Amino acid sequence: MxxxxxxxxxxxxxxxxxxxxxxxxxxxxxxxxxxxxxxxxxxxxxxxxxxxxxxxxxxxxxxxxxxxxxxxxxxxxxxxxxxxxxxxxxxxxxxxxxxxxxxxxxxxxxxxxxxxxxxxxxxxxxxxxxxxxxxxxxxxxxxxxxxxxxxxxxxxxxxxxxxxxxxxxxxxxxxxxxxxxxxxxxxxxxxxxxxxxxINVQYFASATINPDWLGYQDHPTIGFLGRMGEERKGFDVFIKACSLVLQRYPHARFLCVGDGEAEGRKIIAAIEPAMMDHVEFLGRISDEDKARFYRSLSVYVAPQLGGESFGIVLAEAMAAGCPVVASDLKAFTDISKDGRAASLFRTGEYVDCAHAVEAILDDSARSHELSTEGMCAAFDYxxxxxxxxxxxxxxxxxxxxxxxxxxxxxxxxxxxxxxxx
Ligand SMILES: Nc1nc2c(ncn2[C@@H]2O[C@H](COP(=O)(O)OP(=O)(O)O[C@H]3O[C@H](CO)[C@@H](O)[C@H](O)[C@@H]3O)[C@@H](O)[C@H]2O)c(=O)[nH]1
Missing domain, CATH: 3.40.50.2000 (Glycogen Phosphorylase B;)
Structure with a gap:
């Protein structure tokens, strides 16, 4: 757009x-x-x-x-x-x-x-x-x-x-x-x-990878960034989708950035207590670390449920070359160029979300394609x-x-x- x-x-x-x-x-x-x-x-x-x-x-x-x-x-x-x-x-x-x-x-x-x-x-x-x-x-x-x-x-x-x-x-x-x-x-x-x-595309594109957050082959890292306590940010959808991904990728790590760790823990305890051992809360991180976070992940998930006017987080992750999976809100669909620059799933449908994440983890060509398309699309912003x-x-x-x-x-x-x- x-x-x-x-x-x-x-x-x-x-x-x-x-x-x-x-x-x-x-x-x-x-x-x-x-x-x-x-x-x-x-x-x-x-x-x-x-x-x-x-x-x-x-x-x-x-x-x-x-x-x-x-x-x-x-x-x-x-x-x-x-x-x-x-x-x-x-x-x-x-x-x-x-x-x-x-x-x-x-x-x-x-x-x-x-x-x-x-x-x-x-x-x-x-x-x-x-x-x-x-x-x-x-x-x-x-x-x-x-x-x-x-x-x-x-x-x-x-x-x-x-x-x-x-x-x-x-x-x-x-x-x-x-x-x-x-x-x-x-x-x-x-x-x-x-x-x-x-966004400053170069800032994200040139960030150095953090080896602690780097995902590889059977040990992928899947990220969430946002205020976990706000229902509209869809943290519960993320957790439910991750519990399915974990069945296929038992060594996967789920890294969560942003405010609201206490609320995030409550959500996990209420819906998927077994996920507590697999989710890592990184808290509010610096802008520099945020760019490194996106650069290092195997997949970034934006599971927002609504109220998003634009979706700056998608543009940031795309600029860093991170494959993005996002809910199909109107604003996100626009940023993703109708799904070419980010993989979309039906808003709120965690099974769809898990499938979209797995499709990227299963297929390095798909991951590379989304990364390249995303970086090109990010230049618009x-x-x-x-x-x-x-x-x-x-x-x-x-x-x-x-x-x-x-x-x-x-x-x-x-x-x-x-x-x-
Ligand atoms: N450094 C850092 N940045 C963070 C952190 N958590 C969130 N941010 C940054 O905060 C910004 C806003 O993030 P969101 O949580 O996704 O958006 P929002 O405040 O709900 O913003 C609304 O307005 C935006 C601007 O118009 C819209 O893009 C967005 O869709 C939404 O409507 C993004 O740049 C995001 O990277 C953190 O822990 N650390």
């Missing part, structure tokens, strides 16, 4: 040239979620900010929660957050008290050319500048969420959100599923583009092209913004960069 404009008014995608023609921007990015816990949106914002900085743009990020020592200096935090269950996950947000005032002050003092809001429909920081009717520069929004069942709370708030999101000048949706979400809140006239999440596509949206928005300014402001060079785009 590559970037594509959703309608005629959507921005043109062009990766052949610098969309900003050499201009450097001051960009503010607001995350709805705390950076204290790992998550797809936070990783996306962090890596995109790094890509922009490497291209010479000035970037500041505002997020809920507290600062931790591993956060880059350009990440600013509100100092506190609260947790709520959201789309099958637990989200750490800032909304009440001084959050709105902080967000407004941060936008005003940042003197940004453009502010990029992530998931502005979520009651958190990225929603605040819109609610306050405060628009010193244009707002672009990225929609990440995909819902299997649309939450009642969001349905109730739909018309309220529609009125506040009217100030979004362009929307970016990470997939078709995220576009369905965005369409509920945005006016049809808002330009919307589908631009996927990004490399930051080099994903960032170009986002910058093209910025360029279009800034041009439109400049045209909206009174002639006197244009003449005096206000919104300096927009003027030159």
């Amino acid at each position: 590559t970037s594509k404009p959703v309608d005629d008014s959507a921005s043109k995608q062009n990766t052949d040239h610098d969309p900003l023609q050499g201009r450097k921007l001051r960009i503010g990015i607001i995350s709805p979620y705390s950076f204290e816990t790992p998550g797809g949106v936070q990783f996306h914002i962090r890596d995109f900010a790094q890509e922009l900085i490497s291209r010479g743009h000035a970037v500041e990020v505002l997020a809920p929660g507290r600062r931790t020592t591993d956060m880059p200096l350009w990440v600013h935090t509100t100092g506190s957050s609260f947790s709520i269950p959201y789309n099958g996950s637990v989200a750490h947000l800032s909304y009440f008290g001084v959050a709105g005032m902080l967000a407004r002050k941060w936008v005003r003092q940042g003197h940004f050319d453009l502010v990029h809001l992530h998931e502005p429909e979520v009651p958190s920081l990225s929603h605040k500048p819109l609610v306050m009717g405060f628009e010193p520069c244009p707002y672009v929004a990225t929609f990440h969420a995909a819902f299997d069942t649309y939450p009642l709370a969001l349905r109730i708030c739909q018309s309220y959100l529609r009125s506040y999101l009217a100030n979004v000048r362009a929307a970016i949706c990470v997939s078709d599923s995220a576009l369905d979400t965005a369409r509920r809140y945005l006016r049809p006239s808002t330009p919307m583009s589908i631009i996927p999440n990004g 490399d930051w080099s092209s994903v960032a170009d596509q986002i910058l093209q949206v910025y360029a279009d928005v800034l041009t439109g913004w400049r045209l909206r300014q009174p002639l006197s402001a244009q003449r005096h060079g206000f919104h300096n960069v927009a003027e030159n785009v």
Whole structure:
């Protein structure tokens, strides 16, 4: 799946040239979620900010929660957050008290050319500048969420959100599923583009193998990565499938990365206690180890049950050349190029999942084919092209913004960069 404009008014995608023609921007990015816990949106914002900085743009990020020592200096935090269950996950947000005032002050003092809001429909920081009717520069929004069942709370708030999101000048949706979400809140006239999440392909492709995690012939290693305690991540499907694989491959090892070991153990105890001796919990690992993990596995399994807007984990594993077995969710089917770049099984069907894993372990040619196809497909998601596509949206928005300014402001060079785009 590559970037594509959703309608005629959507921005043109062009990766052949610098969309900003050499201009450097001051960009503010607001995350709805705390950076204290790992998550797809936070990783996306962090890596995109790094890509922009490497291209010479000035970037500041505002997020809920507290600062931790591993956060880059350009990440600013509100100092506190609260947790709520959201789309099958637990989200750490800032909304009440001084959050709105902080967000407004941060936008005003940042003197940004453009502010990029992530998931502005979520009651958190990225929603605040819109609610306050405060628009010193244009707002672009990225929609990440995909819902299997649309939450009642969001349905109730739909018309309220529609009125506040009217100030979004362009929307970016990470997939078709995220576009369905965005369409509920945005006016049809808002330009919307589908631009996927990004990864650094080279980082994964060149990671060194970890001999401890390396699978070989009759001793394969099969991996899971994600929050094990969240039902939608499908850890139970993984465990049940693994117990079948173990019957064919008694020396197989099952390596599990991510938060939620305690919940993971409870799930195993409840459904397949015999698997306890064969599952190894590696906990939350560094990004470097994550790349080495994917590089070393015989097979990576993505058994998610729903609520996945994109599936960044598939793209990561594919970039590392790891054969992937994934549930046939819409977003995963798109990334897998309809099953050519990853082997798909019916969502939730652990027997199918086990068969798909065994088909790869049984046949080295199949394993090699998936590895090669996956690596090729992963290039669609490399930051080099994903960032170009986002910058093209910025360029279009800034041009439109400049045209909206009174002639006197244009003449005096206000919104300096927009003027030159
Ligand atoms: N280093 C490290 N990274 C981790 C770990 N656990 C998870 N991650 C990383 O965290 C990111 C998100 O992983 P998921 O658990 O799969 O996604 P999510 O937070 O539910 O993300 C949602 O948004 C993404 C971005 O739009 C979507 O891609 C995804 O499908 C989902 O909708 C991925 O880059 C994944 O590698 C860990 O222990 N260590």
